[in-house]
Amino acid sequence: MTRDRSRRRAEGRSEAPRDASTAPFRLLQNPWPPLTVISPAAEDRLHEASVQILENTGIEFLDDEALDLFAQAGAAVQRETRRVRIDRGLLLETIAKAPSSFTLHARNPERNVIIGGDYIVFSPVGGPAYSTNLERGRRPGTLADYEDLVRLTHIFNILHHGSDTHVEPTDLPVETRHLDYLYRLITLTDKTIMGPIRGRVLARDAVEITAILFGGHGVIREHPGLISIVNANSPLRYDNVMAEGLITYARAGQAVVVTPFILAGAMGPITLAGAVAQQNAEALAGIALAQLVNPGAPVVYGGFTTDTYMRSGSPSFGTPEAAWAILVGGQLARRYHLPYRTSGGLNSSNVPDAQAAYESMMSLWPSILAHGNFIYHAAGWIEGGLTTSYEKFINDVEVLSMMAALLDGFEINDDTLALAYIDQVGPGGHHFDTAHTLARFSTAFYQPLISTRQSYEAWVESGSLDAAQRAHLKWKALLKTYQQPPLDPAIDEALRDYVTRRKRELEPP
């Protein structure tokens, strides 16, 4: 290296290459054509099978209001069995009222996201009952864990969104914990939020809190500020809890991600075609319900179909079957002009090892290729979703950031083709020292967060840490840098008042 180059390089370093911990917030758009994996005829056949399921077998709604809504709309409702049969005309006419994309609002408007079209929203894991890290191992989730995971979500701008349950805070009373974690989610990050939705009580609290945050029910009805996941109780059933949540959110104009959770061979046919046809029937029925409640309410078509490990009956994640279901689900969501929810980091590993990584990639890549719009569980998931791993969270942030860099592509123009420099360097030379290189070297390439570029010898000298161990050091260091985003004190007070009042009302005597 010439002295001149060393000097310029030193100057270049002061430009501070950005890794995932310092990257700015931005919306991601998928520039690629969606991948079509089944023929139009096969897609028609899947659609037709789903329609036949809803017309002939029908679907159960355990909630009375749901039955009323379907009956009023003209569906064949059998009250005693709670079975609803929906003909294709009503189905297609109803789901056509759903918007093909919508803006989900954040309390910081600069962090609003668009869900639909070519946009990609990455959301961390939601739902695990345990959390683990290399320091203290696996334990039932606590509020402290939840707070740390929301802080990490706030730090990494590749994550557009905060989950309601990065981990379930099992150290809090079950009746009121939703108030505590939702308050923490709102105050610890200014990104868009997911709310509790299981049953009327939780769903209403989530809507009330969102209304306080944004300035009233009228405001959030026009500008949704809350999203959540409704799972069908597959096969072919929505229980009270799910239907109530769906209805409550939809009525308030908040976004619902309707996601059947189908294990092929258990909650659906063992053959993937049948499992996906059933997924489609269940998703469309849930979406239709939301549109009957409130035409035009924001909804997302969700898929979560995977295979069952038949020896134990437990789900397998990050499998070829699940990848295919993600890809085919994308074709169906596009057919109905609906935003599409997939999962980006699923795996069956119990530790953040190679399996966790390759299975997650068998979940993320299809999600991108299928034009997933809301990619859930994209950071932190291990152990089939029972546990959130801090180190896996960091590894996933690296992977999502790499994917975003790839989707950005690279410009092809006179400047980047650099023919004059190729000519100047000529055969057998090198480009280290060209003006073209020197002007760009500190920012030209993706800057890793924890991936090593060290030689073997340097790596051994620095402690032979694997990716999980480096991830461990990374999250611990970054949590120390966390800064809480400011919140209007009046809103904060109103939120606290609501939480205090409701905790009094909900706490068991």
Added chain:
Amino acid sequence: MTRDRSRRRAEGRSEAPRDASTAPFRLLQNPWPPLTVISPAAEDRLHEASVQILENTGIEFLDDEALDLFAQAGAAVQRETRRVRIDRGLLLETIAKAPSSFTLHARNPERNVIIGGDYIVFSPVGGPAYSTNLERGRRPGTLADYEDLVRLTHIFNILHHGSDTHVEPTDLPVETRHLDYLYRLITLTDKTIMGPIRGRVLARDAVEITAILFGGHGVIREHPGLISIVNANSPLRYDNVMAEGLITYARAGQAVVVTPFILAGAMGPITLAGAVAQQNAEALAGIALAQLVNPGAPVVYGGFTTDTYMRSGSPSFGTPEAAWAILVGGQLARRYHLPYRTSGGLNSSNVPDAQAAYESMMSLWPSILAHGNFIYHAAGWIEGGLTTSYEKFINDVEVLSMMAALLDGFEINDDTLALAYIDQVGPGGHHFDTAHTLARFSTAFYQPLISTRQSYEAWVESGSLDAAQRAHLKWKALLKTYQQPPLDPAIDEALRDYVTRRKRELEPP
């Protein structure tokens, strides 16, 4: 589980679900449309830039015969600088003589492969100087390591092909080791083979040995039985060693994979557009040379462009930049109707950890989407290609097998849609016990090789092994089951005679 189901399940188990270690040999075809990531106009511009490089800057061939061939064909050859300038007419006319696909023959005809079209050939790593496993750690490669890695390649039918240097046997004399490892490769597997190509001596030995194996030069000229990689000495140079190897193989009708190895910012422009344009120019020049030697000789368009870690000048692997180069390279290879070589398992990790896995997936997925036909380094690569990891080899076999299962897709027909069973099970039931499930449960889904499906508790009880540790147990167990494929004793003797004679000739006095 009902008793009846247990019984049937027990019967089902005797069908022995197949994992990667028992899967039969088969050709893979890519059913998906290739992913187009740049516009036709951008692709034209890259092509035009490459043509301009070859017309204006030109490319160096240090070999006299290469200069003669280009001069005879009408290229502008500057003898003193060894610079060849090729106009677009000559270039396109010459590369058009290359076949768009060809059959590479194995000594067992059932293991022939097709290279080109929609076919996918997975090849393990080639080139590392070290090998490592969890038992003994990292050491310079030995013939014993090489033999073990060929045996594993033989066992796993997802690997279609054997490399000449799964690891370099550094315990053998450099002058003659190519004879030893090529003999081992031919005798330990009956799959297609890669041969040494660096310089006339090695390349001729490889061709002679292949001729002995298949029954003469005339036979292999019509039915190529040997393939190898020629790297350009980027930027814009083919040295003697590479040009001699390319000419020797092409003249004998053996397949050459012409692969520039470009580190953007070092051996090419730091901007990816320029690096890929240079890759394209170099690849086309090498392919043109092969066609001048022997019109119609089997060739493969290779890409190996990645970014440089500018702090150390070393290559980075499995990066977004490399993924983009793979995808764009595919568009260019298709433009010229040439088979395409990519790399499927590249990474910069020093151990078979999460980084090794996710970077490999950033290399494999684009290779599949770009319609890579010959996917090299698909199993075993770690440490930027300096080391072959036995455990990574196993993990990669798992991943390649998952990818093959995904590419197979799933049938959509009356049987697989299973509407009668969906109706029979109805809302809230389960499919565990249906005749549809019972007929299929033992073979329905991808069967993992080392990926765990155990619950956390069962996994802890069985030793808390991570993916690398399970892979370790797997390769050790499988090597014990290895069976050497038979070889005609007369051919074996002829091969031994050749090796013995050439070792005598080549050994330093």
